[in-house]
Amino acid sequence: MKVGCVGLGDIAVKAYLPVLTALPDVELHLTTRTPATLATVADRHHVPPARRHPDLESLIAAGIDAAFVHASTAAHPELVARLLEAGVPTYTDKPLAYELADSTRLVELAERTGSGLAVGFNRRHAPAYAQCAQQPRDLILMQKNRVGLPQTPRLLVLDDFIHVVDTLRFLAPGAIDQVTVRARTEGGLVHHVVLQLGGDGFTAVGVMNRLSGSTEEVLEVAGRDSKRQVLNLADVVDHKGQPTTRRRGDWVPVARQRGIEQAVLAFLGAVSAGTAPSARDALATHELCERIVLAIGENTA
Incomplete structure (x- = not known):
């Protein structure tokens, strides 16, 4: 399974990448807006140059099967919407967005496209x-x-x-x-x-x-x-x-203790089974x- 990681800050590096890189059936692709960070993190996790992407469009063009979004919350509405429109099942850190209208729009977009959306309530x-x-x-x-x-x-x-x-x-x-x-x-x-x-x-x-x-x-x-x-x-x-x-x-x-490992496995398991994860209940928390x-x-x- 080709899995993309968008954003390589602390939460990605400390919590999610250790889980994703340990999964034998995951081909990891990385992207971030900072070239130096992309190079450093990719080198640390032995991600080859062909799987390092300078922007979201390059990541989507690689044919990823699922994506994890760990960019800043302010960037979530644009990034998550683009992934869902491209048919990519997406897992994003909480919150979906700072404004309820944006969160609602993303959940409705996921349901309309059938792409699947999950929120990181680990x-x-x-x-x-x-x-x-x-x-x-x-x-x-x-x-x-x-x-x-x-x-x-x-x-x-x-x-x-x-x-x-x-x-x-x-x-x-x-x-x-x-x-x-x-x-x-x-x-x-x-x-x-x-x-x-x-x-x-x-x-x-x-x-x-x-x-x-x-x-x-x-x-x-x-x-x-x-x-x-x-x-x-x-x-x-x-x-x-x-x-x-x-x-x-x-x-x-720590990732297992805090439920992050299990959340990752649940999301990828649903994607692998062809079941679109739903963020409708997560939206109720945002409301x-x-x-x-x-x-x-x-x-x-």
């Missing part, structure tokens, strides 16, 4: 989180905190908090019919945001504090006198009477994020 595939979907989940709590990083509402929500939003949606055991947003802002920058989702018999709460004392991610699901806690996508603590801790194995790759951005804006006003 936490759905992370083993510790995926296992939580099998737990009783009357109450779901998730925190994703940073140190010294207040940010404008749209960038904070679409670049980072979106992972919390999507994880809560993924783990919600039923339809969500209540949405509440609270935030603290100062000078147009968000210091923290709290999202509460509710449905029949469950509550899900997501928190992001950009002025926290540490960088951390904590997920808890609880119900029926049991609780499971996941720390930084690695360590799992089960509480049922006495707590028991299960730590990530020393040799487990909820837009509600959060607007709610923060109202709070700021």
Whole structure:
């Protein structure tokens, strides 16, 4: 399978290329707008000159079967649209776009062309989180905190908090019919945001504090006198009477721990089977994020 990688920044180099280059049936093609970066990354991964492309049109002309887009979010609408129009199944980092109208247009384009589109919500595939979907989940709590990083509402929500939003949606055991947003802002920058989702018999709460004392991610699901806690996508603590801790194995790759390897394999497996991946559910996460951005804006006003 010929697979193209568009954009060779940190997320591509650290997370996705190690997975793609380890797959024996993948013929990897690379493109980025910076020639020096293209040469350096291609040399490191032993990608021959014939599979190094100066632009997207050259990549498409190579007859790729699928593409991974790891360019800047601002470039997603143009790059993803061109790939879909060319009939190339495409996997792109989250978010699809900063504006909901652009995200909607891309999902509709994928459905219209039948090309297939997937969004990189890797936490759905992370083993510790995926296992939580099998737990009783009357109450779901998730925190994703940073140190010294207040940010404008749209960038904070679409670049980072979106992972919390999507994880809560993924783990919600039923339809969500209540949405509440609270935030603290100062000078147009968000210091923290709290999202509460509710449905029949469950509550899900997501928190992001950009002025926290540490960088951390904590997920808890609880119900029926049991609780499971996941720390930084690695360590799992089960509480049922006495707590028991299960730590990530020393040799487990980070890409597997964070669900990136599984997301890649799921996408390529669907493409190989001739099944067009759908981003329709991912769009629902983007729609909820837009509600959060607007709610923060109202709070700021």
